Amino acid sequence: MSMINTASLFSGFSKKKEPLKIEPEIIAKHLKHLIKSAIERKTDQAAELGCWLSGGLDSSAIASLISANGHKLYTFAAKLNPKPIWPKHYYSKDTSDRGQFKTRHVFFEGKELECQIYERSHLPAGIKIMGPAIIQEKESTVLVGLRWSFKVDEMGNINLRSSM
Numbered sequence: 001m002s003m004i005n006t007a008s009l010f011s012g013f014s015k016k017k018e019p020l021k022i023e024p025e026i027i028a029k030h031l032k033h034l035i036k037s038a039i040e041r042k043t044d045q046a047a048e049l050g051c052w053l054s055g056g057l058d059s060s061a062i063a064s065l066i067s068a069n070g071h072k073l074y075t076f077a078a079k080l081n082p083k084p085i086w087p088k089h090y091y092s093k094d095t096s097d098r099g100q101f102k103t104r105h106v107f108f109e110g111k112e113l114e115c116q117i118y119e120r121s122h123l124p125a126g127i128k129i130m131g132p133a134i135i136q137e138k139e140s141t142v143l144v145g146l147r148w149s150f151k152v153d154e155m156g157n158i159n160l161r162s163s164m
Contacts, residue, residue: 035061035062035065036065039062039065039066039069040069043066043069043071063075086155088125088154088155101117101118101119101122102117103115103116103117104117104134106132106134106143108132108145108146109146113132113146115132115133115134116129116132116133116134117133117134117135117136118133118134118135118136119135119136119137120135120136120137120142120158121137123135123152123158124152125152125153125154125155125156126151126152126154127151127152128149128150128151129144129149129150129151130148130149130163131144131145131146131147131148131149131150132144132145132146133150135150135158142158142160144160147162147163147164148160148161148162148163149161149163
C-alpha cells in the first residue's frame, strides 16, 4: 500500500462547510493503515501496551489487529460511576465575625504587620479577604501574603490570588 498524506485528506475540515469529495473506501483504507501501523509499532516494543477502548467497533478492530500480530490480549471492564454531587459549603447568613477571632504580629518583607487570623471552618462560601491573613484549621495553616487575597468557593476550597 502506498503512503498517503493524511494532512491533505483532512486539511479542509475546519475551513470548509461542504463535505470533502473523497471516496469513503479511500478514507477507510487510510484509517485502517494508520491504525494497523500504530498497533504494529507499539506491539513490537518489549513493554506491555495498555489503552482504553470504547467497547464499540473500533475496540473490536483494534483487538483483532493485536491478536493478528500474535500478541496476547488482556481485557477488563470498568464501570464508571456518575460524577458525585458534593454538598455545598455551609454559607452562614451571619458573616459579622467572618471566621475572624484574633490577630498576630507577623513579618512580611522585613516589616512587622498585624495579621488577621481566621478559623477555616467558620469562613462562609463567597467570602473574599485581602492579605496579609492566616487561615488556620486542625490539619493545616495557610499564610496569605501581602498583595494576595483568598476567596472561599461553594465547595469550601480556599482559592489564593496574587494581585501583582
